[in-house]
Amino acid sequence: xxxxxAIEKDLIIVPVKGTDKNSVLEELVTCLCKVKNFDxxxxxxxxxxxxxxxxxxxxxxxxxxxxxxxxxxGVNLVIGVSPNTIDxxxxxxxxxxxxxxNNDEATSHVQLLSSIARFCxxxxxxxxxxxxxxxxEVMLTINN
Amino acid sequence: xxxxxxxxxxxxxxxxxxxxxxxILLAKENKTKLDVLYVVDTKSVSDLYKAHIFVxxxxxxxxxxxxxxxxxxxxxxxxxxxxxxxxxxxxxxxGNAPVEVNKYIKDNAIDLLVLPKVSNIRSRREELTSDLxxxxxxxxxxxxxxxxxxxxxxxxxxxx
Numbered sequence: 001x002x003x004x005x006a007i008e009k010d011l012i013i014v015p016v017k018g019t020d021k022n023s024v025l026e027e028l029v030t031c032l033c034k035v036k037n038f039d040x041x042x043x044x045x046x047x048x049x050x051x052x053x054x055x056x057x058x059x060x061x062x063x064x065x066x067x068x069x070x071x072x073x074g075v076n077l078v079i080g081v082s083p084n085t086i087d088x089x090x091x092x093x094x095x096x097x098x099x100x101x102n103n104d105e106a107t108s109h110v111q112l113l114s115s116i117a118r119f120c121x122x123x124x125x126x127x128x129x130x131x132x133x134x135x136x137e138v139m140l141t142i143n144n
Numbered sequence: 145x146x147x148x149x150x151x152x153x154x155x156x157x158x159x160x161x162x163x164x165x166x167x168i169l170l171a172k173e174n175k176t177k178l179d180v181l182y183v184v185d186t187k188s189v190s191d192l193y194k195a196h197i198f199v200x201x202x203x204x205x206x207x208x209x210x211x212x213x214x215x216x217x218x219x220x221x222x223x224x225x226x227x228x229x230x231x232x233x234x235x236x237x238x239g240n241a242p243v244e245v246n247k248y249i250k251d252n253a254i255d256l257l258v259l260p261k262v263s264n265i266r267s268r269r270e271e272l273t274s275d276l277x278x279x280x281x282x283x284x285x286x287x288x289x290x291x292x293x294x295x296x297x298x299x300x301x302x303x304x
Contacts, residue, residue: 002274053199053201053202054196054199056197058195058196058197059196064197066197103209106206106209106210106212106213107155107156107185107210107213108156109206110185110188110189110192110206110210111185111188113188113192113197114188114191114192117191117192117195117197
């Protein structure tokens with residue numbers, strides 16, 4: 001599974017309204033759980049447990065909060081674009097890729113994380129994504 | 145006999161199962177040896193670790209999960225081959241799929257490579273990094289691509 005295959009218009013938040021790390025994570029998780037009908041408290045707990053192991057901010061204005069857990073189906077992606085930089089464990093982040101996968105989807109999970117990392121290695125694509133004003137613009141940048 | 149040793153490359157997709165089914169039927173029909181190769185993508189895990197997306201404990205954890213996925217698929221293919229009384233040599237290796245497939249072909253005198261279907265082009269960027277695409281383009285032996293088709297399932301069920 002790659003970024004193009006994982007992206008869904010209803011799972012793109014532009015602009016992100018949260019103003020700090022926790023409120024952005026909650027916004028992304030809320031979006032996912034509303035669309036996919038997952039248990040919000042469980043997903044939030046799994047994401048925060050992973051954050052305790054180490055920051056998921058990877059530099060260049062990007063964070064990839066992720067977790068694997070029991071009670072979700074498949075591999076799920078929420079993309080958030082913030083108009084302002086968010087302080088995320090002492091990193092400044094504008095692009096968020098939340099990945100939540102079922103425990104049994106390791107291969108697809110790793111494939112998606114790799115695809116996101118490849119995409120974010122391009123400063124041109126990062127800048128285009130950060131300049132997006134709508135979910136449609138995000139889709140166009142990623143599908144291009 | 146045109147092909148003496150067939151290799152089918154499988155990953156974690158349903159298309160790979162279909163490619164394996166087709167290969168099993170092909171090997172049976174042609175009385176040919178069939179090898180099955182699954183590459184556990186440890187390179188991607190290492191890259192994610194180097195990019196600080198995975199922490200130490202995750203690297204170990206995900207590598208174990210990927211190996212578990214590989215075992216699951218290979219066991220399934222072995223059961224399918226047994227049903228058709230076709231002997232298969234199954235191999236699970238770690239690394240980068242295009243590199244490992246080409247190495248296997250060379251080391252084992254494979255003369256036909258069977259691949260799962262290559263996905264429709266939705267993004268040129270993703271196509272450039274697709275393992276299947278790279279295997280297809282770099283193979284030194286003829287390649288047969290199995291298109292996902294219900295007929296394969298019907299044929300597999302009826303051919304007893």
